[in-house]
Amino acid sequence: MTVRKVLCVDDSAAELGMIRQIVLNANLNVVSASNGRDAILLAKSEMPDLIFLDIVMSDMDGFAVMRELHKDPATKEIPVVFVSSKSQKADLAWAKLQGAKGFVPKPVSEEAILDEIRKY
Numbered sequence: 001m002t003v004r005k006v007l008c009v010d011d012s013a014a015e016l017g018m019i020r021q022i023v024l025n026a027n028l029n030v031v032s033a034s035n036g037r038d039a040i041l042l043a044k045s046e047m048p049d050l051i052f053l054d055i056v057m058s059d060m061d062g063f064a065v066m067r068e069l070h071k072d073p074a075t076k077e078i079p080v081v082f083v084s085s086k087s088q089k090a091d092l093a094w095a096k097l098q099g100a101k102g103f104v105p106k107p108v109s110e111e112a113i114l115d116e117i118r119k120y
Contacts, residue, residue, distance in 0.1 A: 003120045005029040007048040009039040009065070010083065011057040015106065019052055019083065022113045036060025040068050043075045050120055052104070052113070055084035055095070066098045081116045083108060 006023045010016040011034050023030045031046045033039040036059050043051060051069075055062035062082055069075040081102035082095045095103050102119065104112045 001049060001120050003028060003049040003117050005031065005046065005048045005050075006117070007039065007042055007046060007051045008032045009034075009036070009051065009057075009062070010054040011035055011059075012054070015054070015083075015108070019108060019113060022108070022110045023052075023117070025110075026114060026117060028117070036062070036065040039065050040075075043069055043078060044072065047074070048078060050117065051078055051080045052083050052116070053080050055082055055086050055091070063094070063098050066100065070099055079120060 006028050008016060008019045008030060016032055020030050020032055031042050033042050036057050053062045053065060066080055079101040081104060082100045083104045085106040087105040092103055102116045
């Protein structure tokens with residue numbers, strides 16, 4: 001699979017802007033959401049090739065978003081990479097149990113984001 005479109009989700013405008021810019025600089029299409037509910041709607045309507053998803057968000061956390069995406073046959077195969085400051089061993093294990101394909105700790109680095117994109 002070649003990544004052409006990425007959905008970036010973060011409730012922090014600064015973090016979202018940084019991730020978006022890294023993805024745009026890689027010449028990929030970007031759609032973005034600032035909350036979990038919008039992320040689910042955009043995943044269904046835009047069908048991105050990859051999702052970068054924050055864990056701690058005010059309306060719905062990233063784990064809940066992931067569970068919703070996995071319930072839907074149309075979105076369950078979209079790879080999700082969590083991007084979060086929650087990077088303890090337990091957080092990483094829980095992310096993997098939820099079905100995450102990767103994990104990028106905050107503050108994000110361009111190299112870490114691009115490494116995840118290259119996996120697909």
